[in-house]
Amino acid sequence: MSAASVALSEGHAVVVDRAVHRARPVRLGPWLAWLAFVFLAAAGSGTGRSENLPPLDVPPPAPREFRAAWIASVANIDWPSRPGLSVRELRAEMRTLLDTAAEVGLNAIILQVRPAADALYPSPFEPWSEYLTGQQGKAPGWFYDPLRDWVAEAHARGLELHAWINPYRARHPSAKGALAADHLANTRPDVVRSYGDFLWMDPAEPAAQRRTQDVAADLVARYDLDGLHIDDYFYPYPIDVPAGAAVPGKLDFPDESAWQRYRKSGGTLARADWRRGHVDRLVRDLYATVRRVKPWVRFGVSPFGIGRPDLRPPGVEGFSQYDQLYANVELWLEQGWMDYCAPQLYWPSERKAQPFGVLLDYWISRNPKGRHMWPGLFTSSVADTPKGWVPEEILNQVTQARQRPAATGHIHFSMIALQQDRRSVATRLRAETYAEPALVPATPWLGTQVPEAPRIVGRNLVGPAAERSLLLAPGLGAEVARYAVWRREAGQWRFTVQPARDRVVSLAPWGAFARVEAVVVSAVDRLGNESPRVTVVLP
DSSP states (O other): OTTEEEEEETTEEEEEETTTTEEEEEEOOHHHHHHHHHHHHHHTTTOOOOOOOOGGGSOOOOOBOEEEEEEOOGGGSSSSSSTTOOHHHHHHHHHHHHHHHHHHTOOEEEEEEESSSOBSSOOSSSOBOHHHHSSTTOOSSTTOOHHHHHHHHHHHTTOEEEEEEOSSEEEOTTOOSOOOTTSHHHHOGGGEEEETTEEEEOTTSHHHHHHHHHHHHHHHHHSOOSEEEEOSOSSOOOOBOOTTOSSOSBOOOOOHHHHHHHHHTTOOSOHHHHHHHHHHHHHHHHHHHHHHHOTTSEEEEOOBSOOOTTTSOTTOOSOOHHHHTOOOHHHHHHHTOOSEEOOBOOSOTTOSSSOHHHHHHHHHHTOTTOOEEOOEEOGGGBOSSTTOBOHHHHHHHHHHHHTSTTBOEEEESOHHHHHTTGGGHHHHIIIIITSSOOBOOOOGGGOOOOOOOOEEEEEEOSSOGGGOEEEEEOOTTOOOSEEEEEEEETTEEEEEEEETTOOEEEOOOSSTTOOEEEEEEEEEOTTOOBOOOEEEEOO
């Protein structure tokens, strides 16, 4: 038996002699067969060897592309659909969104868990979010941790889960209830500013910086995240001064007290440079925090989609985040303070002053360290309205990104458009753009050690074709996130991706009158590193 694998089919053990590739059934009782299968799988006695294929029959490299969607909690855009749902309803909505993401062909979700100095998880620093329960500070249920659920359910479907936090926003205009007693605006009112209808943590205040760093470190330490993500809300987007003001224009951010402290201490920077310095430190330190706590977790930034005015391509016009949000994104890319950049390219492809391809090329050109470039797409603009986009706009933008090797993925804003399948955009993506699954691109600057090859510890090669399968086990010491599986039928290879916990490889053919001729499997770790392949030629 040392050269054989054992598998099951309706109370039979099937001993496969790999030297001659023949299957011969051995009668066992159902319980004895099950125990034999479990024992041999656990012992690894059926480790299997790679069986050679002719060179022309070897499948190609696994396709790679980051395919994600943002799930926004602020104003109940995506999840939850409204405040005050029961735990059962919250979980049902979560599963529906994740099922849709997997069915469409995504491989990652970016979930907003801190919309405004609050939390959609049990936080030691900030109160429960109003968008979750309807009352800030009120828990949604005993022992219920929404983020833990999201991580587990996403991983069970082979999806990555990135936690998205807003760095400085302390209250959004859509909020209706009172602030909780332990909200930062109540515990540290000296670091929170009122700006129009918003409350905002002052980036110049060290306590505000520390709070965001503490939140980030806690999230990465306590949860099995694949990424930590921040958006474009550094200093707030400028708003108009109140009507009737003596001098019309934009309202300046009220950081005079911190500015005067800086000047009295001998500071010589111009005010705009001083503000940019605070944001630079936040991004730099967040990246260092993630690296320190869990080196394999990726840190991503999603900035506004137009670059610095003095660096833009000719003809590009629009808002300057460099001058208004004090975000020097080009510097962050130059320094490598992020693992992926997701510029929000939220304009139609042919918009004269903000052309999609030109803007994407710009960000690629400002990326000397080769960090992942995954543009954000405004998929929520697809709608049955006079100004609504048609699905072809989004499909075309994905095509444009794929034409640029340095752009290795994209992110949809937001999941609600895919969930509602607006104008069949999700159907079109599933059938056309995402017809073949893809692995998330590897992140070699965080690690390149490949996992050990998976082992084939069981084979079921008898009974109906739909029930035939292989059983996998990870290589010794291997940290496996998912399995990449190629199946050959009628001379054609078909690719699928399985979550690590799904160790059964189905041998059911996808053709009506065909059979699976060979299977090639590799293990993939959290950084996207792929193991050597294991090949099984089927009799």
